[in-house]
Amino acid sequence: MGRYVIRRLLQMIPVFIGATLLIFLMVNVMGDPVAGLCGDRQCDPATAQRLRTDLGLDKPVWQQYLTYMGNVFTGDFGTAFNGQKVTELMGSAFPVTIRLTIVAIVLEIVIGITLGVVTGLRRGRPVDTGVLILTLVVISVPTFVTGLLVQLLLGVKWGWIKPAVSSEATFGELFVPGLVLASVSLAYVTRLTRTSIAENRRADYVRTAIAKGLPRRRVITRHLLRNSLIPVVTFIGTDIGALMGGAIVTERIFNIHGVGFQLYQGILRQNTQTVVGFVTVLVLVFLVANLIVDLLYAVLDPRIRYA
């Protein structure tokens, strides 16, 4: 187990370096980091030149990357071009997005898996067909449409929720935005659980459990569900990173000042330090989530051993 974790951590290093280098190159080489510094006007050449020297942009790219990474490991993510430390921006943005993601993941697990089990056990019945069609519709409608509609109906027309989330962004306020953010993944979780449950329903161990006279509830939760969860857990694990990065649309609709908001501002204003910094953290979150998922496999299926 310990050796497996160490090996996986070592494997994460090249992926981490690669992904950060990729985003670094995309931002710094393809774009012009100085272009965003003078507002909407063009910088005059002399100022641009001085800014380049000040920011170390006249050095070769690999040197810039190494300097940047060196700083990151000492906890210095640089300064956004409005003078704020990127770490300060992160300090205000990440707690909000983490709360939003927690809401989304919990809803995915609770609603998605419940619906999946219910439909998987009743394949071909009206409940199953109904939920299946509903998931297809939810997946097809882009998140921004769902979000705008929910905001218009619940927030503006019926007044059930506030159309915009306040700066505190409490769990209660984030419930509806979290549901919007989770909607597509929730539909996928339902479908995955359904397929998995339907496949395993006729497995020998389920028949044995029933034959032993175990209560139906215990057969379903302990035997059937536990064995059916591996694909679902894999999906949810990779989804954590996707949700945090994908919150860009949801955060924009509900005016939530989280990671998505900062990234959106950063990208539009070509604020390179912000973009690279936030994406670096997102890549780390993604990698760690994947590692945790792999370790969870052994919890779900004791036959899986890590050497």
Next chain:
Amino acid sequence: MPDKTADMEKKTEEKAVMPSSTEVPLTLDAGPAPGKPRSLWSDAWHDLRRSPLFVVSALMILFLIVMAIWPGLFTGASPRDSDLKNHFLQHPNWTHFFQADWFGYDLQGRSIYARVVHGARASIAVGVVVTLAVTIIGTIVGMVAGYFGGWVDSLLSRLTDVFFGVPFIVGAMVILTTFEERAVWVVILALAFLGWTQIARVARGAVITIKQSDYVVAARALGASTSRIMFKHILPNAMAPIIVVATIALGGYIGAEATLSYLGIGLAEPTVSWGIDVASGKDQLRNAPFVLMIPSVMVAITVLSFLMFGDAVRNALDPKMR
């Protein structure tokens, strides 16, 4: 046995004659040498023809493709003519089928119906071209990684992880901001650059399984070259899961184009696309929701068609689901 083979050949021929429009598996069937028994695909086709899900989604896709190629068949109105005096945010006339005012007019007095019809081209072009590109890149990367294994596999798998680790919409936004021009090809480039990883993983998995099968071992024992084994034996057999994932992803790319346009960073005027109309409609959401809703419904219908199509093909190809 010979009889069975002959029968299957007949089936293959039948298939070739069948009017094929959008059925992805069919076009692929034409690829490998004719005369070989192709039981998986003939079985699948046999099932598909009887699946309402498949027939409905295939007809819908056909309809959308016709709309993308010949928008003039559906409307005579121009998507760029604006008449602010008479048509400022005019509400839809739901009974005026196929007329310019069917879906009403937008903020600039342009016929929403005409824009929806003409917008199909950009959205579907993005979806189809990105899917083709990611399928080609992903299949090559996945096949090379799966076939050669060892350090080649490690290298390519880590490379896939690297691209997979970059958040998709964020990465696409970063790429798009670096281009002055927001044409269709730029959006295609941005989505394809980051999108190939899923197919690569699926292809790698399929190739690793197939590599160990008897017919590949036999082909190698007979002295077949690497390229022959890869293209004649492994590729046709690895195609099934790749096609399923690609079809479902196609809908996703159309949604991604709309999302990027909604964020104000995808396609831009004067291109006509559903995403642009959604983006321009969001500001009138409270007084004229139809401006946003109609192109959104088109995006949803298109994504839904490809999802259903992919589902139907998956059910037909997956013996476990029988």
